[in-house]
Amino acid sequence: MEPSPRPSVWERGAARGHEPEPVHQTARPTAAAPTHSATPGPGDPHRGAAGPGTTVPRTPASDIPTPNSPITNTPTTGTAAAPPAAPPAPQPSLAALGATVSEAPASPDAILIRRTMAEIEPVADKVTSYFYALLFVQHPDLRALFPASMDTQRDRLFKALLTAATHVDDTEVLTSYLANLGRGHRKYGTQPDHYPAVGECLLSALARYATTSWGPEAEAAWVRAYTAISQIMIDAAAENEAVAPAWWQAEVVSHELRTPEIAVVTVRPDQPYPFLAGQYTSVETPWWPRVWRHYSFASAPRSDGLLSFHVKAVPAGWVSNAMVHRARPGDVLRLGAPAGSMTVDHTTRNGLLCVGGGTGIAPIKALIEDVADHGIRRPVEVFYGARSDHDLYDLDTMLRLEQTHQWLSVRPVVATGPAVRGGTSSETGQLPDAVRQYGPFREYDAYLSGPPGLIRSGVDALVGVGIPSDRIRHDSVEELVSVGD
Numbered sequence: 474m475e476p477s478p479r480p481s482v483w484e485r486g487a488a489r490g491h492e493p494e495p496v497h498q499t500a501r502p503t504a505a506a507p508t509h510s511a512t513p514g515p516g517d518p519h520r521g522a523a524g525p526g527t528t529v530p531r532t533p534a535s536d537i538p539t540p541n542s543p544i545t546n547t548p549t550t551g552t553a554a555a556p557p558a559a560p561p562a563p564q565p566s567l568a569a570l571g572a573t574v575s576e577a578p579a580s581p582d583a584i585l586i587r588r589t590m591a592e593i594e595p596v597a598d599k600v601t602s603y604f605y606a607l608l609f610v611q612h613p614d615l616r617a618l619f620p621a622s623m624d625t626q627r628d629r630l631f632k633a634l635l636t637a638a639t640h641v642d643d644t645e646v647l648t649s650y651l652a653n654l655g656r657g658h659r660k661y662g663t664q665p666d667h668y669p670a671v672g673e674c675l676l677s678a679l680a681r682y683a684t685t686s687w688g689p690e691a692e693a694a695w696v697r698a699y700t701a702i703s704q705i706m707i708d709a710a711a712e713n714e715a716v717a718p719a720w721w722q723a724e725v726v727s728h729e730l731r732t733p734e735i736a737v738v739t740v741r742p743d744q745p746y747p748f749l750a751g752q753y754t755s756v757e758t759p760w761w762p763r764v765w766r767h768y769s770f771a772s773a774p775r776s777d778g779l780l781s782f783h784v785k786a787v788p789a790g791w792v793s794n795a796m797v798h799r800a801r802p803g804d805v806l807r808l809g810a811p812a813g814s815m816t817v818d819h820t821t822r823n824g825l826l827c828v829g830g831g832t833g834i835a836p837i838k839a840l841i842e843d844v845a846d847h848g849i850r851r852p853v854e855v856f857y858g859a860r861s862d863h864d865l866y867d868l869d870t871m872l873r874l875e876q877t878h879q880w881l882s883v884r885p886v887v888a889t890g891p892a893v894r895g896g897t898s899s900e901t902g903q904l905p906d907a908v909r910q911y912g913p914f915r916e917y918d919a920y921l922s923g924p925p926g927l928i929r930s931g932v933d934a935l936v937g938v939g940i941p942s943d944r945i946r947h948d949s950v951e952e953l954v955s956v957g958d
């Protein structure tokens with residue numbers, strides 16, 4: 474697969490009179506690879522972040538590139554300039570982006586971009602493969618910074634780029650999403666001068682496969698979109714450097730095997746870790762460098778600063794098996810920044826209807842603790858589902874919470890049963906069906922957590938029991954699908 478020797482679009486500059494965007498600045502840094510969602514990626518997490526400081530022209534996020542004041546990216550090795558004062562705001566998911574795409578009239582650029590997208594969709598795998606082949610041939614220094622296995626990685630960078638480009642008209646949601654993405658990429662050691670390299674390869678891949686819709690206008694639209702996207706990410710990362718580390722080191726302080734496959738892992742971050750109950754983080758183990766997976770926090774923020782995760786070892790899951798079968802007290806993990814919008818709205822007195830399946834009960838437990846911490850009595854109804862009685866690994870904890878808080882009600886539901894544990898008999902069936910038997914829940918906000926299939930069918934059930942879709946919160950199904958192991 475030969476990379477095309479085409480001249481840089483960033484050197485040529487976008488159409489419509491925009492200033493050209495220089496491609497290469499100083500020495501290429503010791504970059505890193507993206508592992509989950511989007512763009513240029515990670516450095517070796519256990520060696521410290523990227524290489525020498527580099528500069529790129531900087532523009533206002535909402536504008537088209539105009540060289541002005543430079544950003545200087547300095548290595549971040551986990552030392553925050555100042556401790557983060559407040560927990561981060563919940564971040565929008567790709568699902569949130571999807572909800573907005575059809576509402577506004579499309580701009581000319583968006584129309585051109587969507588045409589390209591429609592054309593490459595049937596051959597998306599080929600486009601992605603070509604994109605990475607090109608990236609690694611033209612920038613071999615970047616290859617060593619991606620995970621050894623690209624199986625999971627393959628889709629992430631490319632898909633996120635395309636998703637963001639598709640939503641280029643929706644400035645508010647897109648900016649928030651991309652800013653979060655840019656901050657999240659700090660843990661990979663992503664540097665500003667990686668973005669033009671990725672942009673070049675993205676456009677080359679599109680040009681090769683979108684033969685019908687591609688042309689000077691489409692290319693110019695993509696250059697503008699990608700330039701805006703990368704600038705938002707670069708700016709957000711630079712701003713975030715002043716207030717938070719690129720990652721946190723976290724020592725395992727306890728490891729409790731609840732079933733042969735499920736462990737509760739508790740860690741102590743090396744510095745304050747602000748987050749909100751219901752959020753999740755990315756975790757990298759020392760055994761699989763540059764492979765990050767998402768796990769929800771299983772507790773609300775605690776006064777001792779400890780964080781807990783419920784991890785189920787899934788077949789062939791690298792990180793999950795390491796977390797369950799290998800991690801022991803004293804091991805040091807790395808954590809990315811917190812993310813996710815499945816958080817409690819404390820401006821309302823609505824009740825909470827919580828549906829947690831399997832290890833999806835972890836963030837539900839955090840939400841319950843959060844409600845308790847706020848001291849306001851709001852009804853909280855929990856449906857806790859598992860395949861069998863044996864898999865209700867956290868039922869004792871949930872029942873203890875129910876005994877402590879009279880506003881809390883916990884209903885175990887097993888797919889195959891019947892079962893009785895802790896003196897509480899479980900219902901038998903699927904979680905969404907169990908929810909439908911109760912209600913209506915019109916004065917409730919809903920929280921869904923668990924396998925992607927449960928999220929999808931759960932939303933329908935929750936709407937069916939009277940909860941408007943804008944009051945149903947769950948993490949992005951796309952992210953859940955891509956973090957299964």
Ligand SMILES: NC(=O)C1=CN([C@@H]2O[C@H](COP(=O)(O)OP(=O)(O)OC[C@H]3O[C@@H](n4cnc5c(N)ncnc54)[C@H](O)[C@@H]3O)[C@@H](O)[C@H]2O)C=CC1
Nearest residue numbers: 769830831832833858859860888922923924926927930948
């Ligand atoms: N924030 C979140 O949404 C979180 C999601 N998870 C995800 O939860 C999953 C947990 O896996 P396991 O414990 O093996 O769960 P599991 O496969 O044992 O299922 C748990 C429960 O969900 C129900 N369920 C599964 N698929 C369903 C479907 N298509 N429709 C209706 N109900 C369904 C099952 O009947 C069971 O009650 C993982 O995929 C993990 O990534 C875990 C923690 C947090």
